[in-house]
Amino acid sequence: MPAPKELLIVGRGAMGSMFAKLLKDRMTVSSWDRDPESGVESDPLETLAARAERVLLAVPASPHDELARRLAQSLPEHSLCFSIAKGLDSQGRTPAECMARHFGDNGPIDWGMICGPMIARDLSAGRDGFAVAAGSSHEAARTIQSLFRDTPLRLDADSDVHGACWAAILKNVYVPLIGAADALGLGDNLRGFLIMEALAELAGIVEAFGGRRETAYGPAGLGDLITTATSANSHHRGLGEALARGDRSGIAVKNGYVRSEGVHTAMVMDEQQRLDVSGFPLYRAATALLKGSGSPAEILPAYLGERFG
Numbered sequence: 001m002p003a004p005k006e007l008l009i010v011g012r013g014a015m016g017s018m019f020a021k022l023l024k025d026r027m028t029v030s031s032w033d034r035d036p037e038s039g040v041e042s043d044p045l046e047t048l049a050a051r052a053e054r055v056l057l058a059v060p061a062s063p064h065d066e067l068a069r070r071l072a073q074s075l076p077e078h079s080l081c082f083s084i085a086k087g088l089d090s091q092g093r094t095p096a097e098c099m100a101r102h103f104g105d106n107g108p109i110d111w112g113m114i115c116g117p118m119i120a121r122d123l124s125a126g127r128d129g130f131a132v133a134a135g136s137s138h139e140a141a142r143t144i145q146s147l148f149r150d151t152p153l154r155l156d157a158d159s160d161v162h163g164a165c166w167a168a169i170l171k172n173v174y175v176p177l178i179g180a181a182d183a184l185g186l187g188d189n190l191r192g193f194l195i196m197e198a199l200a201e202l203a204g205i206v207e208a209f210g211g212r213r214e215t216a217y218g219p220a221g222l223g224d225l226i227t228t229a230t231s232a233n234s235h236h237r238g239l240g241e242a243l244a245r246g247d248r249s250g251i252a253v254k255n256g257y258v259r260s261e262g263v264h265t266a267m268v269m270d271e272q273q274r275l276d277v278s279g280f281p282l283y284r285a286a287t288a289l290l291k292g293s294g295s296p297a298e299i300l301p302a303y304l305g306e307r308f309g
């Protein structure tokens with residue numbers, strides 16, 4: 001029987017702790033975090049990476065470029081690094097773009113993303129999660145998928161890693177507007193329509209960034225969009241409900257960080273002008289809400305007027 005593989009989990013927050021619990025009986029799991037308080041290994045990242053064959057980045061998007069740079073120098077050949085982050089760094093790069101920059105497309109280190117409805121709280125409680133393992137190659141995707149075989153995290157495998165990453169990131173921009181519409185009591189029909197339109201736009205945006213439209217209709221897009229837009233515990237849905245009440249505290253910047261990933265994404269996309277938004281009216285309405293350019297009660301009718309002429 002082959003020796004169990006070693007997995008290094010970088011980040012010991014909600015997701016890192018959940019993954020450690022999920023995988024500890026299947027492989028040797030070690031953890032590293034910038035925060036020494038969180039019960040993790042004290043060795044430097046480079047030392048731990050040098051003996052790991054697999055690295056899971058369970059941290060926000062912002063440190064991905066720096067972490068991928070350090071890992072590219074210390075991971076052995078034929079290692080695998082994958083991430084679950086849904087956000088952009090301060091320069092507007094996705095976690096997949098950061099890994100591509102440092103690991104390359106056909107380099108000695110495979111890399112990938114896991115994207116889809118996999119809320120830490122559900123998986124920690126033993127409930128199922130569903131996502132796509134998207135890899136820099138089909139082989140990388142299948143390797144990620146195989147790590148989770150027979151666990152409650154059920155994975156499809158695919159190679160559209162940039163498409164999956166963009167779908168998972170951008171759905172967090174749309175969800176607050178859907179939460180706001182619900183909080184205003186605008187009805188089930190409107191909720192269904194907004195989800196349908198958000199999905200159609202996501203497919204177009206994924207394609208604009210070089211991904212496949214179908215990816216938006218899989219776990220990273222439709223699956224995560226419905227979960228986040230309808231879950232009573234969703235942070236991004238709750239943010240929209242608060243905005244409908246006129247409470248903008250969820251948008252606030254704390255210690256230099258924008259609290260919500262969706263808000264941060266909308267802000268950085270705008271700053272870095274990463275997308276021509278002219279063909280995406282719901283995206284513009286959703287970002288107008290997050291920027292405070294109007295109340296949901298003003299933004300939604302204006303959007304519907306534009307959409308239907």
Ligand SMILES: NC(=O)c1ccc[n+]([C@@H]2O[C@H](COP(=O)([O-])OP(=O)(O)OC[C@H]3O[C@@H](n4cnc5c(N)ncnc54)[C@H](O)[C@@H]3O)[C@@H](O)[C@H]2O)c1
Pocket residue numbers: 010011012013014015016032033034035038058059060061063084085086087118119120121261
């Ligand atoms: N919580 C969920 O249900 C969920 C589900 C799917 C995806 N995600 C994504 O996973 C990512 C992490 O989410 P989370 O809920 O675990 O966050 P969290 O805040 O609970 O944990 C993040 C951890 O990363 C550590 N960290 C931050 N910067 C670091 C760095 N430079 N080096 C090492 N460690 C660092 C922090 O100290 C913290 O322990 C986010 O991008 C999130 O969107 C979360």
